[in-house]
Amino acid sequence: MSNAYEELKPFLERAQAFQTAKILFEWDNETLAPRMAEPNTTKVVGTLSGEYFSVVTDRRVKELVKRCQKEEGLTEVERAVVRELAEEIEKLECIPPKEYREFAELTARSTGIWARARKDNDFDSFAPILKEIVEYTKKFASYRAGEGQKLYDVMLDDFEKGFDTETLDRFFGTLKEQLVPFLKKLTDSGVEIDNRFLTGDYKKEDQEAAGRFFAEYVGFDFDRGVMAVSAHPFTTNLHNKDVRITTSYNDHVDDSLFSVIHESGHGIYELGIPDELTQTLVGQGTSMGMHESQSRFFENIIGRNEAFWVPVYGKLQERFPKQLGHIAVEQFVKAINKVEPSLIRTQADELTYSLHVLIRYEIEKMLIGEDLPVEKLPKIWADKYEEYLGVRPENVSDGVLQDIHWSQGSFGYFPSYALGSAFGAQLYMYMRKKMDFEGLLRKGDIRTIREFLRENIHQYGKLKTSRQILKDITGEDFNPQYYIDYLVEKYGKLYGI
Numbered sequence: 001m002s003n004a005y006e007e008l009k010p011f012l013e014r015a016q017a018f019q020t021a022k023i024l025f026e027w028d029n030e031t032l033a034p035r036m037a038e039p040n041t042t043k044v045v046g047t048l049s050g051e052y053f054s055v056v057t058d059r060r061v062k063e064l065v066k067r068c069q070k071e072e073g074l075t076e077v078e079r080a081v082v083r084e085l086a087e088e089i090e091k092l093e094c095i096p097p098k099e100y101r102e103f104a105e106l107t108a109r110s111t112g113i114w115a116r117a118r119k120d121n122d123f124d125s126f127a128p129i130l131k132e133i134v135e136y137t138k139k140f141a142s143y144r145a146g147e148g149q150k151l152y153d154v155m156l157d158d159f160e161k162g163f164d165t166e167t168l169d170r171f172f173g174t175l176k177e178q179l180v181p182f183l184k185k186l187t188d189s190g191v192e193i194d195n196r197f198l199t200g201d202y203k204k205e206d207q208e209a210a211g212r213f214f215a216e217y218v219g220f221d222f223d224r225g226v227m228a229v230s231a232h233p234f235t236t237n238l239h240n241k242d243v244r245i246t247t248s249y250n251d252h253v254d255d256s257l258f259s260v261i262h263e264s265g266h267g268i269y270e271l272g273i274p275d276e277l278t279q280t281l282v283g284q285g286t287s288m289g290m291h292e293s294q295s296r297f298f299e300n301i302i303g304r305n306e307a308f309w310v311p312v313y314g315k316l317q318e319r320f321p322k323q324l325g326h327i328a329v330e331q332f333v334k335a336i337n338k339v340e341p342s343l344i345r346t347q348a349d350e351l352t353y354s355l356h357v358l359i360r361y362e363i364e365k366m367l368i369g370e371d372l373p374v375e376k377l378p379k380i381w382a383d384k385y386e387e388y389l390g391v392r393p394e395n396v397s398d399g400v401l402q403d404i405h406w407s408q409g410s411f412g413y414f415p416s417y418a419l420g421s422a423f424g425a426q427l428y429m430y431m432r433k434k435m436d437f438e439g440l441l442r443k444g445d446i447r448t449i450r451e452f453l454r455e456n457i458h459q460y461g462k463l464k465t466s467r468q469i470l471k472d473i474t475g476e477d478f479n480p481q482y483y484i485d486y487l488v489e490k491y492g493k494l495y496g497i
């Protein structure tokens with residue numbers, strides 16, 4: 001047993017408590033809190049963040065971390081906690097407090113400016129503050145960049161350890177080379193899929209009941225989780241006995257249905273964290289990309305799989321007899337997989353989704369690495385949409401202003417969305433060789449699949465990186481070709497091309 005680690009524990013517990021409280025307030029702001037609460041609650045959240053900062057960067061904590069790094073007797077989990085803590089301290093401390101505050105104020109203002117600009121379809125009113133944000137983000141990355149390391153690589157590493165522009169160029173290059181022509185072939189095929197029946201008078205209460213059923217069916221545990229309504233669906237993780245998902249309802253029944261299955265995937269990951277890790281610095285999913293891999297695995301690879309619907313489509317028909325009673329399961333499965341190149345990323349289908357991300361990746365590289373002036377963004381954005389997806393935004397609201405990320409200073413975040421899909425596909429192609437994947441779905445046995453994911457991914461929390469996890473499971477490094485093969489096989493069959 002390590003004495004230094006024992007001494008560190010109460011500090012870690014305090015930091016964790018501040019963090020948990022902060023997350024709970026953030027959840028509450030998006031779901032239940034009254035509209036007027038925000039300014040006052042923001043102050044509370046600010047104080048909690050400050051307290052977290054002072055615990056983590058406490059002089060005593062830093063001494064103890066140094067001692068722990070030298071000690072031999074630490075367990076694997078303790079070593080990992082110390083590693084995460086050291087990284088957290090470095091991240092928090094490398095930025096001068098004055099600049100940190102300025103940046104926090106800047107981004108607090110800019111999300112409002114962005115939201116108005118998007119509403120008014122006015123890029124020029126957002127451009128000046130975006131320029132400032134880009135400058136700050138680059139400066140902050142430069143504080144942490146190693147010798148000769150690209151600034152964009154520093155940002156990418158924050159979201160996905162071990163993934164740099166070199167790996168991502170290869171990944172997105174493969175997508176561009178193979179998916180863009182495949183999509184063209186598919187849209188030129190003239191095959192029309194009718195999905196109009198997914199839109200209509202789907203009552204909110206019925207959608208909620210269906211959502212709950214499917215969340216539970218795929219394995220979201222309502223004794224350790226809850227589901228609420230928010231403007232945009234998301235998952236909040238307090239610890240492995242309290243994981244919260246949200247959804248929203250409109251007249252497209254598939255929107256809420258698949259967002260619930262998606263968020264359940266995120267939730268199941270967090271519920272699979274063992275007691276030994278939860279409420280520690282390594283007690284969460286390992287990365288953004290691996291998290292998306294799990295949510296997309298549940299949403300697409302399981303949820304949009306024809307075999308998945310064989311045992312449960314009848315349940316959905318019973319819930320919506322008027323809308324779906326006359327629709328055969330084959331027709332339903334085609335409709336939920338319809339490919340439609342569109343302008344908006346969050347509404348994209350499974351096939352075109354990663355092309356939306358490819359565009360953002362190429363643009364971020366130019367913004368951060370090649371000093372692209374922000375004024376040029378709207379045109380570059382539109383040109384790339386036309387080139388890769390065959391659609392051109394008529395206005396900036398449906399174009400470059402659609403995502404909140406840049407206004408929050410999040411650069412390097414987008415690639416993890418596409419990486420997640422690719423991780424998931426690599427896992428699926430491997431699992432198919434080891435188990436009768438579709439056979440299990442047809443029997444309604446999600447458990448075997450979920451247990452595989454828990455045993456090989458969820459139970460490790462942050463003890464392994466996403467890349468290590470992939471390697472340990474499949475015996476192979478990250479390989480984007482599986483993702484392409486998966487998509488070409490699935491959509492080739494659906495569209496008969």
Ligand code: ZN
Pocket residue numbers: 262266291292295
């Ligand atoms: Zn997600």
